[in-house]
Amino acid sequence: LRIKLVVAYDGTDFSGWAAQAGQRTVQGTLTEAVRRVSGEDVEIWGASRTDSGAHASGQVCHFDTEVGIKPEKWARVLNRAMPQDLAVISSASAGEGFHSRFSAEHRRYRYRIRTGPRDPFQSRYVHDYGKPLNLRLMNKAAGALIGEHDFLAFTEELEPRVENTVRRIFHADVLEYHGTEMQVEIVGTAFLRGMMRRISGALLEVGRGFRPPEAISRLLSEERESLQWPVVLPAKGLCLVEVAYDDPPRDHRTASDLA
Amino acid sequence: LRIKLVVAYDGTDFSGWAAQAGQRTVQGTLTEAVRRVSGEDVEIWGASRTDSGAHASGQVCHFDTEVGIKPEKWARVLNRAMPQDLAVISSASAGEGFHSRFSAEHRRYRYRIRTGPRDPFQSRYVHDYGKPLNLRLMNKAAGALIGEHDFLAFTEELEPRVENTVRRIFHADVLEYHGTEMQVEIVGTAFLRGMMRRISGALLEVGRGFRPPEAISRLLSEERESLQWPVVLPAKGLCLVEVAYDDPPRDHRTASDLA
Numbered sequence: 001l002r003i004k005l006v007v008a009y010d011g012t013d014f015s016g017w018a019a020q021a022g023q024r025t026v027q028g029t030l031t032e033a034v035r036r037v038s039g040e041d042v043e044i045w046g047a048s049r050t051d052s053g054a055h056a057s058g059q060v061c062h063f064d065t066e067v068g069i070k071p072e073k074w075a076r077v078l079n080r081a082m083p084q085d086l087a088v089i090s091s092a093s094a095g096e097g098f099h100s101r102f103s104a105e106h107r108r109y110r111y112r113i114r115t116g117p118r119d120p121f122q123s124r125y126v127h128d129y130g131k132p133l134n135l136r137l138m139n140k141a142a143g144a145l146i147g148e149h150d151f152l153a154f155t156e157e158l159e160p161r162v163e164n165t166v167r168r169i170f171h172a173d174v175l176e177y178h179g180t181e182m183q184v185e186i187v188g189t190a191f192l193r194g195m196m197r198r199i200s201g202a203l204l205e206v207g208r209g210f211r212p213p214e215a216i217s218r219l220l221s222e223e224r225e226s227l228q229w230p231v232v233l234p235a236k237g238l239c240l241v242e243v244a245y246d247d248p249p250r251d252h253r254t255a256s257d258l259a
Numbered sequence: 260l261r262i263k264l265v266v267a268y269d270g271t272d273f274s275g276w277a278a279q280a281g282q283r284t285v286q287g288t289l290t291e292a293v294r295r296v297s298g299e300d301v302e303i304w305g306a307s308r309t310d311s312g313a314h315a316s317g318q319v320c321h322f323d324t325e326v327g328i329k330p331e332k333w334a335r336v337l338n339r340a341m342p343q344d345l346a347v348i349s350s351a352s353a354g355e356g357f358h359s360r361f362s363a364e365h366r367r368y369r370y371r372i373r374t375g376p377r378d379p380f381q382s383r384y385v386h387d388y389g390k391p392l393n394l395r396l397m398n399k400a401a402g403a404l405i406g407e408h409d410f411l412a413f414t415e416e417l418e419p420r421v422e423n424t425v426r427r428i429f430h431a432d433v434l435e436y437h438g439t440e441m442q443v444e445i446v447g448t449a450f451l452r453g454m455m456r457r458i459s460g461a462l463l464e465v466g467r468g469f470r471p472p473e474a475i476s477r478l479l480s481e482e483r484e485s486l487q488w489p490v491v492l493p494a495k496g497l498c499l500v501e502v503a504y505d506d507p508p509r510d511h512r513t514a515s516d517l518a
Binding site: 008009010055057079082084085086087089117118119120121123124125128 | 267268269314316338341343344345346348376377378379380382383384387
C-alpha cells in the first residue's frame, strides 16, 4: 500500500531533506520513525529535496508499506516517534500511479525577508535585511518571472551542465506583511537547486535599488552572460508551503528527468 | 545616565535571565554586549528573572552608563552585538528614580497551551497538550484569581518559608487562539517563582475536567493544605509580554522586598 504524507518541519537543525550518513536529515528521521513503528525499512520519496536550513509547512512524501496500519492513522502513529521540530500533518492512501516527486503538478515556495527590526521569535524563519524595500518595484520585477524561461542565471553554476534549466512559473508575487517583512511567493512546476533563493536575492536587489526591475527579464535572456548574476539568500528564509497534484495523478517529469 | 531597555528573547537556548557562571543567560549576554560596546562593566537589572527556557517579548531592564552614546541609540548599537535569539526593542533614558524591577507597576505574562495538532514552528513556544480544553470552565476558574490572595499553593515549596506569598492580580483571562491553542493571560503586580506556570497548570486541570472551576478559590484559601497542589507546566510555554511603569515612576516594592 502506498502512503502519502504531508509533513512540516523547522529546518534549522536538519541538514536538509535528503538522507546523508552521519547527518540529521528529514528523510532520515522519517525513515527511522517508520522503522520504529512498523519494523519496515522503506524508501521515502519527497516532492522536494529542501536545502539544509530551509523549512516546510507542506512538504509531501510517500512510501510503500505492507503492515496493516490504516492510511489515515499513520500520521498519529508516526507523530509519537517525531522530534519537536518535525510533524506529520496528515496521511492518506495514494494509488500506485502517485509519486510525490514525479506527479507534483506545482510547488509553492515562500521566501521571507524581514525589513523591520529584528524579532528573536522570527529569526530562524526570515532573512534579516532590516531596511525598507520598494514593494512596487519588486512586484514589477516579479511579473517578468511568469511563464516558461531558462533560469540558468538563478541556479548554481554546475560544471559540466547536466540539466535542462528551463522551468515554468505560474505565479510570482511579493506581499508586504505587517509592515515588517516582504514575502516572495512563487508557484512553479519545479525549481532548480537554489533557484528560489536566487530569485529572492534578485528581487531584494531590485527592492533596494541596486538593480532596475527590468534586470529580471535580462537575466532570463541571452543577455545573462554579460550581467552579474543574483546573490543567493540564506536558506533559513525559505519555506516549501504546498505541493499540488492532479486527480488522478499525472506524470509531470520533464524529458531531462527521464533521461 | 540611567538607560532603560525593552528586550525580547527566545528563551530556548538561555539558562534563564539571571547571570550564572558558565551558563548562557540573558543578563550575562546583555552585560557582555555593553562591555563590548562601551568598555564598561555595568550591572543590568531586569524587571523579571525569567526561568530557564521561558521567553520574553517585553522584558524591561536598566543600567547606568557614563559613555556618550545617546539613550535612544543604545538599541541599535547593542543589537549589532546580539545573537539572533535576543534583540533590544528600544532604549531610552530613565530618571534616577526609575528601577526596572522595583518601579514596575504591573507585569503581563502569557502562557500558551496548544490544543491542536503539533506545529514544528510553534513547538518552542507552546506547551503541547494536543487535546481540546473547555474554555468556559477555564475562564470561570481564572476569575477567582483576581484580587489579592495568598498564592502559596502556586509556588515552589521553600523550606524555610522566606517570602510573603501574597500577590495582587488585576486581570486573568483565557483566550482561544485560531482554534489550536489556549492562551492564559495574567496581569499582576509581581509573581512568585513558578506561579504563572502553576496557575496555567491549574487552569489546564480545570479545562480537561480533572478539577472543578471552584478548585482555584479553594487553593487560594486555608483549604489548600488538604488539596493536591497544581502541576507546574514547562517553561517553554511562558512569555513575559509587558512590564508597565507609572509616570513618574513609583517604588512598588513590598514590605518583604525591603526586608
